[in-house]
Amino acid sequence: MKLFKNRVFIMGSLLGISIMQGVQGEAIEEIPKENNQDLVQQATPKLASFRPWKKQKAKKPDKSEKQEKRDKEKAEKMIYQWLKTYSEVLNFVEKKSFRSVNFARFIQDSLKSAVSQIDAHSSFFAPENYKAVMESTSGEFSGIGVSIISKAPDDDTLVIIDVIQGGPAEKAGVKSGDKIIEVNGEKIKMLTSDEVVSKLKGKVGSQLSLKVLRNKKPIDFTVTRDIIKDRTSLCYFFKNQGIYYLSLKMFTENVASQVSELLKKANEGKCKGLVLDLRRNPGGILDSGIDMAGLFLEKNSLVVVTKDRDKKVKAEYRTTSNPVLKSSIPIFILIDNFTASAAEILAGSLKYYSHKTCVGDESNTRPLMVFLLGTSTFGKGSVQEVIPVSNGCALKLTTMLYYLPEDYSIQAAGIQPDFVVKPKTVPSEEMKWINDLYGKEVALKHHVTIAEVEKNGGKIDPEAKKDAEKIEAQSERAHILAADEGEEAESDEAEDDGDQTKDTKAKKDMLDLGKGRLHQDKNKIKNKEEEEKEKSWDEKQREELAMDVQVQASINMISLLNEAKKANKRLATHREEAITFLKKHYLVDTMVELEKIH
Numbered sequence: 117m118k119l120f121k122n123r124v125f126i127m128g129s130l131l132g133i134s135i136m137q138g139v140q141g142e143a144i145e146e147i148p149k150e151n152n153q154d155l156v157q158q159a160t161p162k163l164a165s166f167r168p169w170k171k172q173k174a175k176k177p178d179k180s181e182k183q184e185k186r187d188k189e190k191a192e193k194m195i196y197q198w199l200k201t202y203s204e205v206l207n208f209v210e211k212k213s214f215r216s217v218n219f220a221r222f223i224q225d226s227l228k229s230a231v232s233q234i235d236a237h238s239s240f241f242a243p244e245n246y247k248a249v250m251e252s253t254s255g256e257f258s259g260i261g262v263s264i265i266s267k268a269p270d271d272d273t274l275v276i277i278d279v280i281q282g283g284p285a286e287k288a289g290v291k292s293g294d295k296i297i298e299v300n301g302e303k304i305k306m307l308t309s310d311e312v313v314s315k316l317k318g319k320v321g322s323q324l325s326l327k328v329l330r331n332k333k334p335i336d337f338t339v340t341r342d343i344i345k346d347r348t349s350l351c352y353f354f355k356n357q358g359i360y361y362l363s364l365k366m367f368t369e370n371v372a373s374q375v376s377e378l379l380k381k382a383n384e385g386k387c388k389g390l391v392l393d394l395r396r397n398p399g400g401i402l403d404s405g406i407d408m409a410g411l412f413l414e415k416n417s418l419v420v421v422t423k424d425r426d427k428k429v430k431a432e433y434r435t436t437s438n439p440v441l442k443s444s445i446p447i448f449i450l451i452d453n454f455t456a457s458a459a460e461i462l463a464g465s466l467k468y469y470s471h472k473t474c475v476g477d478e479s480n481t482r483p484l485m486v487f488l489l490g491t492s493t494f495g496k497g498s499v500q501e502v503i504p505v506s507n508g509c510a511l512k513l514t515t516m517l518y519y520l521p522e523d524y525s526i527q528a529a530g531i532q533p534d535f536v537v538k539p540k541t542v543p544s545e546e547m548k549w550i551n552d553l554y555g556k557e558v559a560l561k562h563h564v565t566i567a568e569v570e571k572n573g574g575k576i577d578p579e580a581k582k583d584a585e586k587i588e589a590q591s592e593r594a595h596i597l598a599a600d601e602g603e604e605a606e607s608d609e610a611e612d613d614g615d616q617t618k619d620t621k622a623k624k625d626m627l628d629l630g631k632g633r634l635h636q637d638k639n640k641i642k643n644k645e646e647e648e649k650e651k652s653w654d655e656k657q658r659e660e661l662a663m664d665v666q667v668q669a670s671i672n673m674i675s676l677l678n679e680a681k682k683a684n685k686r687l688a689t690h691r692e693e694a695i696t697f698l699k700k701h702y703l704v705d706t707m708v709e710l711e712k713i714h
Contacts, residue, residue, distance in 0.1 A: 184426075224509070225306075232269045232308065235514045236560035237500050239269075239308040243508035248314040258320045258341045260285040263398070263454075264296075266309045268561040273297055273329060274304055274312050277454060277555065278396055280344060281656070288339040290328065297334065298327035310512070317341070349374055350657060357675055358386075361667065363393035367400030367458050372407035379411055379440045389674035391667060393450045395490060399457030402433070408462050410435035412447075412469075412484060419465045422499055422516040427573045430516055446485045446677050446694070448670035451533055453555035456494035463488055464520045464531045470691045472521075483690045487698075488533040489670055492583055495557035497527030498564055517569065525574035528558045528566045529584045532577055534695055535673070536705045540665045558584045673698050 209217055224242040231240040241249060261283020265275045273295035279286045296304060299315045307315075318324065318341045326337045349371060350363040360378050364371055381387050399405070409419045417435045424430055449463050470486035499516040517527050557563050566576055566584060661667055677694055680687050688694040 220507075227509075228269060228306075228308070231511065231513075233562055235498070236266060236268070236557070236563040237498060237512070238514050239310060239512045241310070241510040241512065245308075245311050245314065246504075246508065246510040249310050251314075258343045259317045260288075260290075260324070260326075260339045260341060261344045262290065262316070263396070264309065264313070265555070266560060267304075267312075269306050269308050271561075272303075272305050274309065276328070283344055284339050284342045285326075285337075288326075288337045290326065290337055290339070291330070294328035294330050294335075296326060296328050298325075300324050351378070352658075352661065354671055357671055358388035359391060359671055359674055360387055360389075361391045361393065361661065363395075364459075365397055367397070367402075367404035367408070367462075369401060369404060371404050372411060375408060375411055376440050382445050383440075383442045385443075387445060388678050389446045389448070389671075391448050391450065391670045391674075393667070394455045394459045394463060395450050395452040395666075396454040397456070397459040398454070399459050399496070402458045402461070405458035405462045406433045406435065407437075409465050410437045411440045412466055412486070413439055415439075417469065418521050420461050421519050423519055423572065424516050425572065441484075444483050444485050446487065446674045448487050448489050448674060450666055450670065451488055451490040451493050451531065452539075453491055453494055453530075455490075455531075456496040456557075460493045460496065460526045460531055461518060461520070463493065464524070464526055467531070467534075468521050468524070485691055485694060487535065487673070487691070487695065488531065489535045489537055489673075490533050490666055491536065491538060492532050492580060493526070493530035494555065495526055495528045495530035495580075495584065497525050497557075497569075514564065517564065517572065517574065519574055523573055523575050525569045525576060527564055527569045527574070528588075529569075529576045529580035530556070532579045532583070535669070535698070535702075537666050537669045538705045541663070556584070556587050558588045559590075669702075669704065673702055676702060 206219065206222075209222070210219070221242075224240070227240040228242070231238050261280035262276045262285045263278035263280075265277055267274045276285075276290065276292060276294045276296065279290055279292050296312065298304065299312060302315070304312050316324065320342060322341050324339055324341065326339055328335055328337065348364065348366045348368050350365075351374070352361045353359075354361060360381070362375065362378060375392075378387065378390060382390065406419050409417070413419075413435050415435055415438050419433045419435060421429050421433070422431045447466075449466065451459075451463055455463065466484070466486045467488055470484040497518045498514045499518065500512050501515050503511045503513060505511055517525060519525055558566075566581055569576060676698065677688055680697065681689075688697040
């Protein structure tokens with residue numbers, strides 16, 4: 117018996133008919149009577165709800181499809197409803213406003229304000245802003261050498277988290293922790309982070325005036341823009357311990373080749389361990405991060421995927437080359453709350469594969485010994501697209517989220533270290549506040565929340581979630597305090613202007629005494645500056661590394677693991693065993709169990 121083309125209704129025994137017709141009206145072969153019953157029995161489950169005298173309904177959409185359709189219809193209805201209101205407002209303003217209105221600016225400002233509230237990284241660019249942002253990326257333009265934290269347009273300040281050594285900002289006296297409030301006399305409130313950055317950039321040799329808040333007091337600087345020659349990588353060899361240290365401040369095109377050379381030395385037995393420093397690394401080129409992962413992981417290993425709001429995978433990023441690392445040396449990755457985006461993806465993916473798999477030839481399986489040390493990362497796990505629109509404007513919109521293997525998300529939660537070791541240099545109150553509250557995605561206004569990530573099918577590390585929720589609870593108050601500081605600064609400036617007229621005589625009386633003290637202070641500063649100039653950039657880096665407790669902890673743990681393996685080759689052969697061993701024999705910044713002895 118031949119099977120039927122297309123779908124057929126099997127009615128044989130049910131209707132006493134031995135001839136059937138297909139849905140397309142095709143002639144169908146008669147079924148021998150002895151085979152009728154078998155076919156009916158096979159078809160019975162499909163006929164449970166079949167009624168030949170009623171028209172069969174089309175397959176019903178599932179709940180998610182129905183909900184999606186309802187949401188779309190609701191959104192469209194809302195858009196048309198409020199576009200009508202918006203046009204009515206424009207009409208009344210045009211007809212009745214006492215003041216004449218620039219409607220182009222009116223509409224642009226309303227879009228800028230609205231889009232910035234979608235999430236922490238979305239923004240609308242007016243024509244001149246979009247043009248400035250695009251021009252600032254060309255080779256003709258330079259900057260002042262600072263790293264900043266993203267701000268919402270209605271924020272009064274933009275926080276500087278790092279100042280490049282020897283850069284224009286440092287030479288002018290700008291410090292980490294300063295909060296920018298004005299650029300060239302223009303207040304930065306109602307400007308996006310991208311717009312402020314474009315104003316900081318300009319042609320080499322051009323000057324800009326910068327007003328910042330420091331200790332709640334406004335300070336003015338004149339900064340001369342220059343080409344920023346910050347080193348994106350820094351490498352040292354701890355000779356006595358046989359361990360390489362590599363600091364990466366950003367993922368650039370050639371960064372993977374630098375790390376490859378160190379791994380080749382490890383393969384030759386010239387290296388007992390590697391410390392990869394990703395602290396204060398904001399990310400950079402994602403493809404470079406994938407290339408970095410390819411140095412450690414098997415070819416075609418999944419590093420990260422992007423998914424849209426419908427949970428659809430839009431892109432997969434996999435390693436494209438065979439791993440360079442052939443040994444199982446301990447690799448410690450240093451992270452902090454300014455490790456973000458591509459840097460988080462690299463750290464998270466290597467941690468995942470180190471935990472889940474062994475890499476290498478099947479005949480010579482070896483573990484990937486990767487450990488994270490420091491503090492939890494920033495939590496930037498979203499993807500933005502810059503979309504040009506009409507009238508020379510553009511829209512920067514968060515359209516997707518990053519997901520590590522097994523759908524783990526870093527958005528808002530970041531990545532937790534295996535060993536919590538906090539920096540022991542005590543930061544100023546300003547910098548401590550910035551590190552604790554601003555140095556996290558979860559502290560930004562309108563960030564994509566953990567709840568949204570979980571709703572979209574993403575998984576969050578429980579410890580990271582707990583940490584993020586604690587910071588989120590504190591961040592609202594931090595933003596209020598920041599706004600209050602901006603207002604206080606304006607008030608202080610106004611008071612200072614008034615005091616200048618009242619206290620002129622008193623200041624004159626103190627002038628001679630002040631001149632003497634000023635002369636002494638200048639001499640002290642001059643001597644200190646001369647001492648600093650005598651030290652080369654390399655010497656400063658060596659001194660900082662020598663005092664860095666997180667680097668020291670990594671070096672000591674690598675040495676401890678190597679000594680343990682000398683004593684017993686079967687000891688700490690895999691990542692989880694090594695973590696248990698190190699936590700038992702090396703105290704870090706976590707609570708330890710203490711028993712009181714009477």
